Structure formats: structure tokens, C-alpha cells
Amino acid sequence: MIEFEHVVKDYNGITAVDDISLELSAGKICVFIGPSGCGKTTSLRLINRMIEPSSGTIRLDGTPVSKIKAEQLRRGIGYVIQSVGLLPHMSVRENIGIVPRLLGWDRNKRAKRADELLELIGLAPAAYRDKLPHELSGGEAQRVGVARALAADPPVLLMDEPFGAVDPLGREALQREFLSLNRELKKTVVFVTHDLDEAIRLGDRIVLMRDGKIVQDDIPERILGTPHNEFVREFIGADRALKRLSCFTVESCMHQAAVLEQALLEDGKPPADLEVNGTGTLWIVDAGAVPVGMCRRSDGKWGDVRDVRAEELGVKTLSSLRDALSRLLGRGLKAVPVLSDGNRLVGEVRLTDIEAVNQSDGYV
Amino acid sequence: MYSLVQDQASARERFRARMLMGSADIVSPVLLVIGIGIFLWLAANPAQLEALLRFAFPGRSSYLYERASLLALLGEHLVLVAVSATAAAVFGISLGILVTRPAGRDFLGIVRDLSSLAQTFPPVAVLALAVPALGFGFQPAVVALFVYSILPVINNTISGLVAVPPDIVEVSRGMGMTRVQILFRTELPVAARVIIAGVRTSVVINIGTATIGAVVGAGGLGAVIISGLVRDNYALVFTGAVSAAVLAFTADWCFARLERRFYSARSDRS
Ligand SMILES: Nc1ncnc2c1ncn2[C@@H]1O[C@H](COP(=O)(O)OP(=O)(O)O)[C@@H](O)[C@H]1O
Ligand SMILES: [Mg+2]
Numbered sequence: 001m002i003e004f005e006h007v008v009k010d011y012n013g014i015t016a017v018d019d020i021s022l023e024l025s026a027g028k029i030c031v032f033i034g035p036s037g038c039g040k041t042t043s044l045r046l047i048n049r050m051i052e053p054s055s056g057t058i059r060l061d062g063t064p065v066s067k068i069k070a071e072q073l074r075r076g077i078g079y080v081i082q083s084v085g086l087l088p089h090m091s092v093r094e095n096i097g098i099v100p101r102l103l104g105w106d107r108n109k110r111a112k113r114a115d116e117l118l119e120l121i122g123l124a125p126a127a128y129r130d131k132l133p134h135e136l137s138g139g140e141a142q143r144v145g146v147a148r149a150l151a152a153d154p155p156v157l158l159m160d161e162p163f164g165a166v167d168p169l170g171r172e173a174l175q176r177e178f179l180s181l182n183r184e185l186k187k188t189v190v191f192v193t194h195d196l197d198e199a200i201r202l203g204d205r206i207v208l209m210r211d212g213k214i215v216q217d218d219i220p221e222r223i224l225g226t227p228h229n230e231f232v233r234e235f236i237g238a239d240r241a242l243k244r245l246s247c248f249t250v251e252s253c254m255h256q257a258a259v260l261e262q263a264l265l266e267d268g269k270p271p272a273d274l275e276v277n278g279t280g281t282l283w284i285v286d287a288g289a290v291p292v293g294m295c296r297r298s299d300g301k302w303g304d305v306r307d308v309r310a311e312e313l314g315v316k317t318l319s320s321l322r323d324a325l326s327r328l329l330g331r332g333l334k335a336v337p338v339l340s341d342g343n344r345l346v347g348e349v350r351l352t353d354i355e356a357v358n359q360s361d362g363y364v
Numbered sequence: 365m366y367s368l369v370q371d372q373a374s375a376r377e378r379f380r381a382r383m384l385m386g387s388a389d390i391v392s393p394v395l396l397v398i399g400i401g402i403f404l405w406l407a408a409n410p411a412q413l414e415a416l417l418r419f420a421f422p423g424r425s426s427y428l429y430e431r432a433s434l435l436a437l438l439g440e441h442l443v444l445v446a447v448s449a450t451a452a453a454v455f456g457i458s459l460g461i462l463v464t465r466p467a468g469r470d471f472l473g474i475v476r477d478l479s480s481l482a483q484t485f486p487p488v489a490v491l492a493l494a495v496p497a498l499g500f501g502f503q504p505a506v507v508a509l510f511v512y513s514i515l516p517v518i519n520n521t522i523s524g525l526v527a528v529p530p531d532i533v534e535v536s537r538g539m540g541m542t543r544v545q546i547l548f549r550t551e552l553p554v555a556a557r558v559i560i561a562g563v564r565t566s567v568v569i570n571i572g573t574a575t576i577g578a579v580v581g582a583g584g585l586g587a588v589i590i591s592g593l594v595r596d597n598y599a600l601v602f603t604g605a606v607s608a609a610v611l612a613f614t615a616d617w618c619f620a621r622l623e624r625r626f627y628s629a630r631s632d633r634s
Contacts, residue, residue: 050534074537074539075539076540079535085531085532087553087554089627098539099539102541
């Protein structure tokens, strides 16, 4: 757990952080957001003593960080910055091994750990461990940056706009991966961004800042649903209903889907006496449970089977309802399939689910 | 006010660097070894050397320097260069590191300007100034060579260290490196290639300039050249000049190889 107690940081007259008190709970992702220059980076860097506060105390699991030797403190906290900062003369493996080496791990242990982490972030160790940073794409470099921060398994991760330099598509992929990674690892993450969509997608909690002060500190749904003041409302923008859909994962409100294996089609049609509930959509799957077609039942009769491409139509379990809505509207469908890794069908999300979520908070 | 001077100095250095890289890198190790072999064989066999020179410069009264063998002169030359260039590299790199630390930053500007300015002095002038100050012999020549060849080392050490991207240093600190670790694990390795290029320039200039050391009685290959000039004997001038050139070329070739082992910022941008 990280606590800020009346923390102030002055830069000759400019108050970058102005009397902040906060408690960040362990194992959660807390996002600092706000306009440029509001003090997000400064707040983050106070935690690992990259800078010292002018007054106030920051505690890590109850111990004031000022009582811990700066280098020792930093070796126990993962740190990721926007430009990644992979050391250009070191291979991917050596980069990941930097903190373990500082901690005195031997070469074998470091190499093993690097391979483990590459596996974890989805880069094949054999292909990537000996690459130099300039041989990586932007997204790969960011992944390696995250792996490097995780190398010594620190309980806390500080991330300053870590995905800011990646193109929007790549960024979404990185966000999704990071979210599922941290579900497993349960690190205490402090994440700085100026991208509200990113904050909503990742944050268990959002701290909105302005001029060094906290304006609103809440869970994402409430930041969007009940903004404290005009500044928050303006910061969120007019499309907050839509943004709010980003707070919910597909997983949290999907339904069981009606499924028929391809082999059981009769003359290319489902059995006439097969009844389905819900939206009347039947998903045709192959032997690996991957959707290959769909069929609608209306007036007690089956329509034609339409071919579908799973990866184009489906959403992932950790996708947001906003993604789901855009697929639904884009295809003019009543439901879209929800896929696990490997595109196996695990459920469906319906237009009515999204309407229900939107009405649940009493505003439109 | 020094900007013009700096521009000239850096333009000159770039030109020199291009000339040198163009020459040294294209020679294969086999060719180099054969060349050095022939050269050393001639140096060790005065009779053959004399025959060759007689063929190239017919009708001279003498072809060989009488007071010392070519090998001995080569040895003297190497000692002169090794001592002064090593001292220059050690001192230059240390000074470059010092003025790029937070505590030494105040001196960065002045050290940089001074070394850029001093580099525009011709080496002969430096040596000429050293004579009245230090007298004759080996020591003053070493000191003068040291002073002159320290400049490219300082310049390149500073340029190399200043060019290390700040985010890399930031992240090194953020991962828990101490200052010394940041210097040795991050800054110096990233700057190494530029620093070695500085040492390379320094050594090559040093080898050439050391021939002028003979003027102050330091011996070396310059003795042959000067003796030839005094006696109007171009066979001797030729022998000394070619020997110094072989030495310079070999040193340059070795440093070019060494440089390539280190990280280069240029390959990053490809
Ligand atoms: N080293 C510094 N010296 C002086 N002012 C600084 C320094 N670092 C940050 N500031 C100022 O502090 C304020 C907050 O900066 P920062 O925390 O970087 O903002 P953010 O990350 O939210 O964009 C800004 O007004 C910035 O100009
Ligand atoms: Mg910032």
C-alpha cells in the first residue's frame, strides 16, 4: 500500500504538487490523469524518490520512503517511462536483467528469468532474447520495458504514460495485455496518462488532477457517472455515456450463446425443431468451438446460414462494452460472439445488455 | 564568440575522420599484415632497403641514416607515442567525465571552448612553444605531444557523454543504479564509440606530430626526415615519412576495428 500524506512539491515558486493526501490499495491499478503540467509525473516520481517532496510524507507499506536508501527503494519498484529507455547497447535479455544484476543474481538465474518474462509478455524468447533495442518495433519495445520493470518481481509498478508513444491500435492491444497480465500478477500499479479512454480501461480507480491538486478520486464509473464539478465534466467530454461503456468488460455481462456444431447442420440448415432463446441467434462452430457461421430464427423458421470470420466479428472477454457496441452497430446485429484466446466461443453479448448497463446508473 | 571556431574545428575533424575511415576500413587484415611484413623486413635488412632506395632515388651519396637503425628509430617513436598518447587518453577521458558530472558542469563550457580553440593550433606551433618552456630531449617532446593529443579525446568524451539520451540515464537511475553504476553501465558504453574515435584521432595525430619531436632531440623517425632535409637527401626524407605513415595507418586500422565492436547511435536510426 502507498500513502501520500499532505505531500507538497515546490519548484522555485511553482507548486507542482499541492498538498496531496491519498491511499492507494495494494494489488490495484490507480490511474493519475489530468491536463499536461498538472503534476502527475511529479507525484509518481516522488514515490521512488526520483525527486524529494518539499514537505509531507510518502509511505510504502507503512514505512516512510525517505527512510529507505534511494537505490534500494528503486530496485524494489518497477519503473516504466514513455520513451521506454531500453539501454541501446544491451540485448533484450541484458535489459531485462538489469535490476536482477543490481540485486546480485547470477547469470543463469537472470537468463532464466528473462526467458520467463518474454514468454509472459508474448515474445518468443528464442527469437527476441538476443535482439538489440533498435531491432524492436515500438510495441515490442514497450512490452520489453514492462518485462524489465517486472524482472525482480517488485510489488509496486510505476508507469508514466508507458503506452503513449504507440499508435492507437497497438496501444489498445498493449492495454488489454497489461490488464490481463496484472489480473494474474496483482501488482500495485500507479499509472500516469492523459488519455481518458486508457484511464477508464485500466483503472480500478482514477485520480483526476488539476494544478497540483486532486479534483476527483473515484472509481471510473463514478467519475463518468457523477462528475464532481464543471472541470471534471469538461475533462470527460460530451460523450461520457459512450466512455462509460469502456468501464465494463464484455465478460461482466455476457450471456450464454446458443451453439451448434457445423457437422450437425442438415442440408446446410439447423434442425427445424431447434429452439433458441434470447435474440434468436445461433452460432455455428467448428470442431474447435471457433464460430464459422451464424443463423437467425424468426417466425419459427431458420434463415440462411451466413459465414462469419471469428476474429473479425467477435470480441474478447476483456474487451470493453464500447468495443462490443461498435461491432454490434457496425454489423447491424443483435448479438456478437465473445471469444477466449484461440477464438473459442464462450458466450455472446447483446444490444440489450448494453442498454441495460447504460440505464443502470439512471442517466442517458 | 567561439561558435565559428568550433564549427571550423568540427568540420575539420569530420573531414579528417572521413579521410581516415575511408582509408583504413577498406584494407583487409591480410593486406595489412603483408604490408607490415614487407616494411619490417626492409627495416631489419638495411642492405635490401638501400638497394630499393638506390633504385628509387638514383645518384645519391648515401641512402641510410648512419646514427641509428631504422628499427631502433621506430622503437623510439613508438615509445614517444605510447607514453604521450596513453597519458592523453587517460587524462582526457577523466576530464571529460568530470566536467559532465553534476559537480563539474560549471566547467563544461570553458573546457569545451578551450579544447576546440586549442585544436585549431597547428601541432608544430605547440611544439615550438614547448621548446623555450621545457628545453630539449624526450620529456619536453612527450609533454608537448600529450598537450596536443589530449584535445580530441576531451572533445569526443564530452560529445559522447552529452549525447547519451537523458531518458536512458533517467531510467537507469529509476531502476536503482548508483551514480558510478550509471557511468560505467550506461553512459560510458553508450558513448564508447565516440570516445574511441577521439582516441583514434589523437593517436594518429600523435604519430605524425611525433616526427617533429626530433627537432627538440627526442629521436624517433623524425630524426631521419630532418637529417634528410638538412642534407637535401630525399631518400632519407622518404624513408622517415613512409615509416611514420605505415605506423599511423596501422594504428588507425586497429582503432577502426576496435570502434566497430561498440554500440553506435547511427545504427539505431536505420
Ligand atoms: N524539474 C522541474 N523544475 C521546475 N519545474 C518543474 C520541474 N518538473 C516539473 N515542473 C513543473 O511542475 C508542474 C508539473 O509537472 P509534471 O508533474 O511533469 O506534469 P504532468 O506530468 O502532469 O504533465 C509543471 O508546471 C512543470 O512545469
Ligand atoms: Mg508527465
